[in-house]
Amino acid sequence: MRSRLFLFSAALLISTCPAIAFADSDPAVPYTLQVAAFPSTDLADILVAKLVQAGEHPVCTTVELQGRGYWTRVFVGLFSTGTAARRYGDNLIARGIVNEFLVRRAEPDQAVTRLRRVTAGDSHALGSAAKPVAPYALERNSEGANDLASRAKSVGNATVKAEPVGATRDMRTSAGRPLIDFRAAALELAPVVDTGLIPRPDPVTLALRLVVGERRSGPLAIQDRGGLWITGDTAEGLVRLRWIVGDENAELIKIDHEGRVQLDRRLLAKTAGLRAPRVEDPLHVVDFISSNEGLLLLVQVAEGRYRYRLHVGRQVPTRGKSLDVAGSINLDKNFDSRINPYRKDGKKLDTEQPPEGFDSLVALNPVARWFNLRANYWVQAGAILFHELAEAYAKLDLGLDYLEQGSEPGAHALALDRERRLKSQRPGADIVLTAGSNRVLRTQEEIRLFYAEGATGFSQR
Numbered sequence: 052m053r054s055r056l057f058l059f060s061a062a063l064l065i066s067t068c069p070a071i072a073f074a075d076s077d078p079a080v081p082y083t084l085q086v087a088a089f090p091s092t093d094l095a096d097i098l099v100a101k102l103v104q105a106g107e108h109p110v111c112t113t114v115e116l117q118g119r120g121y122w123t124r125v126f127v128g129l130f131s132t133g134t135a136a137r138r139y140g141d142n143l144i145a146r147g148i149v150n151e152f153l154v155r156r157a158e159p160d161q162a163v164t165r166l167r168r169v170t171a172g173d174s175h176a177l178g179s180a181a182k183p184v185a186p187y188a189l190e191r192n193s194e195g196a197n198d199l200a201s202r203a204k205s206v207g208n209a210t211v212k213a214e215p216v217g218a219t220r221d222m223r224t225s226a227g228r229p230l231i232d233f234r235a236a237a238l239e240l241a242p243v244v245d246t247g248l249i250p251r252p253d254p255v256t257l258a259l260r261l262v263v264g265e266r267r268s269g270p271l272a273i274q275d276r277g278g279l280w281i282t283g284d285t286a287e288g289l290v291r292l293r294w295i296v297g298d299e300n301a302e303l304i305k306i307d308h309e310g311r312v313q314l315d316r317r318l319l320a321k322t323a324g325l326r327a328p329r330v331e332d333p334l335h336v337v338d339f340i341s342s343n344e345g346l347l348l349l350v351q352v353a354e355g356r357y358r359y360r361l362h363v364g365r366q367v368p369t370r371g372k373s374l375d376v377a378g379s380i381n382l383d384k385n386f387d388s389r390i391n392p393y394r395k396d397g398k399k400l401d402t403e404q405p406p407e408g409f410d411s412l413v414a415l416n417p418v419a420r421w422f423n424l425r426a427n428y429w430v431q432a433g434a435i436l437f438h439e440l441a442e443a444y445a446k447l448d449l450g451l452d453y454l455e456q457g458s459e460p461g462a463h464a465l466a467l468d469r470e471r472r473l474k475s476q477r478p479g480a481d482i483v484l485t486a487g488s489n490r491v492l493r494t495q496e497e498i499r500l501f502y503a504e505g506a507t508g509f510s511q512r
Contacts, residue, residue, distance in 0.1 A: 294433025
């Protein structure tokens with residue numbers, strides 16, 4: 052017979068087990084309880100885990116049975132008398148921890164592993180709250196009789212059995228039937244988790260934070276919130292913003308009572324194609340936003356950390372005084388290589404900065420029109436606003452100067468790149484880029500004269 056002995060490590064669990072009395076160390080303790088035998092060490096490990104959970108200290112021994120291969124036997128305890136062993140086994144059955152056991156003499160190598168040695172007063176030391184284990188069976192000999200029972204008879208050991216439950220009884224009926232599947236019992240060690248009950252962030256909100264690189268964990272105070280506000284002719288401003296995101300997304304944009312631009316998040320979820328909740332929903336919304344350069348820019352300025360102000364009107368308030376708007380004005384507090392070097396102490400004038408409470412000011416004259424001399428056609432009003440907002444975003448969020456600085460691109464050039472990307476995404480919109488020279492016509496009279504002077508000199512598309 053070949054033997055293999057291994058001890059289940061339960062050092063971390065011992066501190067949580069009920070107190071058990073241990074007798075004096077005596078290697079001659081003659082009795083132990085065999086509570087199960089399995090043809091697989093994996094099945095034995097499952098029972099061992101349950102025994103440890105119940106406060107026991109099991110030991111396993113693998114033996115070769117003639118004609119039946121290797122079986123792993125599971126033992127519990129060392130006892131001075133057979134009566135003490137049977138009393139302890141009865142207690143295990145009463146607690147639902149085992150279904151049957153055999154009292155047998157301990158082999159010498161079992162004593163070396165320091166199995167638990169229980170004194171006569173320990174049979175009720177463990178509480179009754181331990182969870183019952185799944186049914187298991189003891190191995191059988193080739194004639195179908197219980198191998199343990201025959202071995203016990205030969206050495207004078209007593210055999211005590213609980214009535215086998217259904218699965219065990221079926222195994223004893225026919226040796227040819229499959230072994231019991233203990234995987235379900237193993238799963239009982241961990242609670243069942245309904246993942247649908249796990250709270251998840253709103254996918255659109257999370258997607259917007261991913262787009263703008265937001266790292267805060269909670270909401271900001273109103274005075275610290277970034278975003279985009281429209282003043283002046285709000286209706287004209289809304290029309291131009293809706294041109295930026297495209298006709299199919301126009302209804303996503305709302306303006307609250309304070310003039311702050313809001314995105315309809317429920318409609319955004321629907322437009323992005325969200326249906327049943329999925330883990331990948333936020334990334335799906337990010338892909339949807341990123342596929343539309345206009346929507347991407349609006350999200351970046353309306354949901355970002357800086358406060359942008361869009362003013363549509365012929366006059367606009369600055370940090371200093373109100374200014375007349377000829378075509379467009381784009382102000383911020385950052386260093387500008389075109390301006391700061393020529394100002395006292397290198398600081399911008401108050402009229403060159405946005406009003407208090409804002410980091411950026413984009414002002415547009417609603418009457419003015421841009422005629423691009425390269426394309427020989429009018430630039431759409433929405434395209435002008437797109438360029439100015441893209442330029443403002445590059446200066447604030449990306450920290451770029453208006454002009455190129457060494458290897459660093461300029462905000463103006465980056466805005467032109469975004470215009471080209473938007474045009475490539477909307478081939479049917481016939482978008483005219485602002486790149487090149489543009490003639491800005493500030494009043495209706497200038498526009499009328501321009502038409503009169505060049506009625507045949509520019510494209511009528």
